[in-house]
Structure formats: C-alpha cells, structure tokens
Amino acid sequence: MSDPTPGADAPAILIVGPSWVGDMIMAQSLFMTLRARQPEVQIDVLAPAWSAGILGRMPQVRRALPSPFAHGQFDLAGRRRLARALRAEDYAQAIVLPNSWKSALVPWLARIPLRTGYVGEFRYGLLNDARTLDQTALPLLADRYCALASPPHSPRKAGHPRLRIDPQAQQAALARQGLNTDRPILALCPGAEFGPAKRWPEAHYAAVARAKLAQGWQVWLFGSAKDRPVTDAIAALLPAPVANLAGLTSLEEVVDLLALARAVVSNDSGLMHLAAAVDAPLAAIYGSSDPGYTPPLSPRARVLRLGLECSPCFQRECPLGHLDCLHKLTPEQVLEALPQ
Numbered sequence: 001m002s003d004p005t006p007g008a009d010a011p012a013i014l015i016v017g018p019s020w021v022g023d024m025i026m027a028q029s030l031f032m033t034l035r036a037r038q039p040e041v042q043i044d045v046l047a048p049a050w051s052a053g054i055l056g057r058m059p060q061v062r063r064a065l066p067s068p069f070a071h072g073q074f075d076l077a078g079r080r081r082l083a084r085a086l087r088a089e090d091y092a093q094a095i096v097l098p099n100s101w102k103s104a105l106v107p108w109l110a111r112i113p114l115r116t117g118y119v120g121e122f123r124y125g126l127l128n129d130a131r132t133l134d135q136t137a138l139p140l141l142a143d144r145y146c147a148l149a150s151p152p153h154s155p156r157k158a159g160h161p162r163l164r165i166d167p168q169a170q171q172a173a174l175a176r177q178g179l180n181t182d183r184p185i186l187a188l189c190p191g192a193e194f195g196p197a198k199r200w201p202e203a204h205y206a207a208v209a210r211a212k213l214a215q216g217w218q219v220w221l222f223g224s225a226k227d228r229p230v231t232d233a234i235a236a237l238l239p240a241p242v243a244n245l246a247g248l249t250s251l252e253e254v255v256d257l258l259a260l261a262r263a264v265v266s267n268d269s270g271l272m273h274l275a276a277a278v279d280a281p282l283a284a285i286y287g288s289s290d291p292g293y294t295p296p297l298s299p300r301a302r303v304l305r306l307g308l309e310c311s312p313c314f315q316r317e318c319p320l321g322h323l324d325c326l327h328k329l330t331p332e333q334v335l336e337a338l339p340q
Contacts, residue, residue: 010040012062012089014112016096016103017047017055019071021251021270022294023141024051025277027097029158029297030145031060037149044089046106053252054274057163074102083109095148096127116148141294160297161277163255170256179220179243179257186212186219186338187258189266189275190234191227191246197288197318198267200326202230206237207331208265208338213240215340217262221246222254222271263338268294276301283337287326288313302337304329 013034018024024047031043045055046065055064068082069075083106092114094107099120107115108126116129124130131152138144142158174180190205192198209219219238221231225247235244249257254271258264259278266272266282268289275282276296284296286305290312295303305311311325318325 010042011038011092012042012044014065014086014089014091014094014107014110015043015045015047016094016098016107016117017045017051018097019048021051021054022268022273023097024054025161025163025270025273026142026158026294026297027145028058028060028161028163028277029142030095030097030149031058032159032161033146033149035060044091050251053250054163054255057166057252057255058161059164079106080109082106083111086110086112096123097145097148101126118144118148139292142297158297160299161273162279163274163277165256165259165278166252169252170259173249173253173256176253177243177245177248177257181260184212184215184217184262185260186217187222187261187264187266187275187280188219188231188234189222189264189269189271190230191223191271192267192269193224193226197313197315197323197326198269199230200267200285200287200329202233203237204326204329204331204334205234205265208334209234209238209242211331211335212263212338213238213242219243220257220261222249222258223247265334265338272296281339283334285326285329285334287311287323287329288315288318290314304334304337 044063049066052064091112094112096117101121104123104126219242221244223246228246231246264275264280264282276298282301291303
C-alpha cells in the first residue's frame with residue numbers, strides 16, 4: 001500500500017486516538033479516508049504510548065504522540081502543559097475519537113480551530129464540529145470513525161486497514177524467537193482482555209492445533225503476558241512442542257510474525273484486528289461480542305459465530321453461566337474455515 005508523501009507545509013490534523021489495539025487498527029480507516037480526501041494532509045495521533053509501534057506501521061501517520069495520561073486519569077495541569085506544547089504545531093483540525101469529555105479537553109486548550117467528534121459526554125463547546133451519531137446508519141465502528149473525515153451526512157465507508165511489514169525486523173524477530181518458516185504456520189490468538197465471555201475454550205484451540213500438527217504444520221501461540229496461563233494450558237494439551245510467544249513479543253513483532261501465518265484463529269481481540277490488517281487468512285471467533293460492530297476488516301477473514309438468542313450480550317462473563325455461544329462452536333467448524 002502506497003500513499004503520497006505530504007509536503008512540509010501541508011495542513012496538519014491531530015487525531016486523539018482510542019485506547020484499545022483493535023480500535024486503533026480500525027482508526028486507520030479514518031487516516032486512509034483523510035489522505036484520500038486531502039493527499040497532502042499531515043496526520044499526528046495522540047494516543048497511549050503502547051500504540052507507537054502500530055502507528056509506525058501506518059503509512060498515513062506522520063507521528064505518534066504519546067499521551068502521558070493513564071486510563072481514567074484527569075490531571076488538568078498535565079493536560080494544560082500538553083496543550084501548550086501542541087499549540088506550536090499549528091494544527092488546522094483535531095478529530096477526537098474517544099467519547100469522553102476529558103479526551104476533547106486538550107484540543108480545546110490547545111486552541112485548535114476546528115475540533116470534530118461525536119457529542120459523547122455533553123462536549124458542546126469543547127467540540128465546535130460536534131456530530132450526532134446515527135447508530136442505525138453507521139453500525140460499524142470503523143465507519144463511524146470514517147464519517148468524521150467528511151462533512152455531516154456524507155459518510156465514507158471504511159477501507160481495509162493494512163499495516164506495513166518490515167522485512168528486516170521480521171527476520172530479526174524470527175531469529176530472536178528461534179522460529180523458522182519451513183512448515184506452514186498456524187497462529188493462535190486465544191486471549192481476550194475484555195473477559196472470559198470472548199474466549200473460545202482452550203481445549204477447542206488445542207483440538208485445532210492437534211489437527212494441523214498432524215498435517216505437518218507448526219503452531220505459534222500469541223498473546224500478552226496476561227494471556228500466558230491460557231497459552232500454557234493449550235500448549236500442555238498438545239503432543240508436540242509449539243512456539244508459545246505470549247508475553248515475549250512487542251506488538252510490532254506480532255505484526256511481522258502474523259504476516260507469515262498460513263492461517264490464524266483468534267477470539268474477537270486486538271490481535272484479531274492485527275491479523276486482519278496484515279491480510280492473514282483468519283478465522284475470527286465471536287461469542288459475547290458483535291461482528292456487526294467491530295468485524296475484522298479483511299476480505300480474507302471469516303467470522304464464526306453461532307448466533308444464539310442470548311448473544312451478543314456484551315458481558316465480560318456469561319450471565320447464564322453456560323457460555324454456549326463459544327463452547328458449542330466446535331473445532332471442526334473452525335477447521336473447515338481454515339486453508340488446508
């Protein structure tokens with residue numbers, strides 16, 4: 001994917017970015033829309049520090065600006081300091097993606113002349129281009145983001161986010177983890193930070209892995225350090241050693257390594273969106289959440305869900321205590337969705 005290189009005097013836009021990996025991937029659709037409408041625009045993204053590696057793989061983004069505020073932290077003095085620093089950047093517009101009041105405060109304090117976002121927490125005044133969200137017209141989160149790049153009532157559909165792969169970094173990650181690509185790779189992403197109601201059972205993941213190991217594939221397990229108990233449980237159920245990478249990779253390394261997979265199986269999680277953004281063949285498993293809101297934006301992704309009457313419930317844990325929406329989605333159904 002190529003994008004025109006803006007000139008040094010091009011107009012600049014500040015994006016106040018989301019705080020979740022998947023949402024940040026979907027926000028790339030907005031960046032793509034902005035560059036399609038204004039090829040010379042410069043895009044800076046103010047977001048949590050962890051997102052810098054992902055934003056560095058988006059060719060539409062000039063700079064990632066680390067937000068110094070922890071989740072839920074107000075810190076008015078800190079926001080004033082940040083706003084003073086941003087005034088020198090001469091941004092023509094700010095687009096605020098989170099719906100909180102405090103997320104719109106810095107652009108207002110920075111005196112950015114056009115401040116766009118959804119009304120959210122009564123943000124009139126902080127936003128002078130406050131949009132009212134029509135959830136029926138824009139069911140997808142990515143489309144809601146993209147609509148902020150256009151005048152009201154003329155939304156653009158989200159494009160397919162694509163992250164840049166760094167071949168040198170990819171080879172370095174392979175060497176650092178002792179990995180090779182001599183056999184087809186099945187990547188498993190069994191974590192979900194939101195809660196158990198988004199996690200397909202470990203035994204089901206292990207059944208898929210066993211089937212692919214029997215076909216001569218290799219298995220790589222991905223996740224954060226918090227997901228290590230889940231990946232350890234899956235690895236313990238397998239008859240052969242696998243690469244258990246949970247907690248051992250940066251997000252940039254995950255991007256490069258997922259791009260090598262012949263197939264990816266993932267819960268609805270940030271890593272699911274990463275896999276979609278590197279165009280990996282993907283089986284995306286949904287339980288308590290809704291693929292009609294945050295689907296993987298890739299033509300190579302297949303969404304798997306049972307569509308039970310009780311789902312999506314959007315709960316962290318199954319309110320009925322059975323988690324049938326995930327337990328009854330069988331390994332055989334997932335294997336049918338994967339390349340052979």
